[in-house]
Amino acid sequence: xxxxxxxxxxxxxxxxxxxxxxxxxTATGYxxxxxxxxxxxxxxxxxxxxxxADDKGSNKGFEATYRKETTSFHLExxxxxxxxxxxxxxxLSGTGGYNKLIFGAGTRLAVHP
Amino acid sequence: ETGVTQTPRHLVMGMxxxxxxxxxxxxxxxxxxxxxxxxKKPLELMFVYSLEERVENNSVPSRFxxxxxxxxxxxxxxxxxxxEDSALYLCASSQDLGLRGYxxxxxxxxxxV
Numbered sequence: 001x002x003x004x005x006x007x008x009x010x011x012x013x014x015x016x017x018x019x020x021x022x023x024x025x026t027a028t029g030y031x032x033x034x035x036x037x038x039x040x041x042x043x044x045x046x047x048x049x050x051x052x053a054d055d056k057g058s059n060k061g062f063e064a065t066y067r068k069e070t071t072s073f074h075l076e077x078x079x080x081x082x083x084x085x086x087x088x089x090x091x092l093s094g095t096g097g098y099n100k101l102i103f104g105a106g107t108r109l110a111v112h113p
Numbered sequence: 114e115t116g117v118t119q120t121p122r123h124l125v126m127g128m129x130x131x132x133x134x135x136x137x138x139x140x141x142x143x144x145x146x147x148x149x150x151x152x153k154k155p156l157e158l159m160f161v162y163s164l165e166e167r168v169e170n171n172s173v174p175s176r177f178x179x180x181x182x183x184x185x186x187x188x189x190x191x192x193x194x195x196x197e198d199s200a201l202y203l204c205a206s207s208q209d210l211g212l213r214g215y216x217x218x219x220x221x222x223x224x225x226v
Binding site: 017044 | 117146156158161162164169203205207211212213214215216217218219220222
């Protein structure tokens with residue numbers, strides 16, 4: 001079945017460091033891919049998405065490229081800020097049935113000044 | 114304002130109480146979802162409603178009872194809960210069952226004492 005695997009956290013970085021959070025997926029067909037962010041005490045917010053191979057989603061300095069050949073959608077940011085501290089979830093839309101989203105386990109990011 | 118409003122934000126209830134969680138969306142979406150988020154566990158999809166019909170129930174105990182009276186409102190009725198039911202309960206909505214992602218509410222933090 002469809003699934004999403006994310007790197008385990010927590011990821012701890014200093015401010016202005018480069019961020020990569022790995023995400024790989026297993027799916028039949030051609031899913032859409034998403035990154036969601038959850039700040040403390042809040043629900044999940046859509047950060048970026050890509051709907052087909054080689055698409056690059058971007059928002060707030062974050063980027064991720066839909067790589068069909070490696071079944072990956074890694075999240076990157078060139079210079080993180082303390083305010084980026086949150087939990088990040090990779091997700092894909094199912095390719096069969098009614099296309100429900102399938103989430104990874106989440107990766108906690110802590111950025112220190 | 115995310116477009117999906119959940120009330121209450123916090124709820125403390127005894128194991129013999131009956132309470133309800135409410136979710137409301139005015140995004141014109143036609144699908145709504147309940148998720149449970151417990152500490153150190155992946156997001157758990159509980160229920161899915163599409164066009165006001167329940168299309169998924171992921172082996173959720175009967176002490177959780179969902180209700181979707183119309184496409185804008187979703188309830189989760191709670192009775193005789195257990196302490197392990199304490200969690201953040203998230204509501205989400207989408208158009209076309211997830212092809213373009215979900216919009217989440219801020220959640221209800223439930224504590225069962």
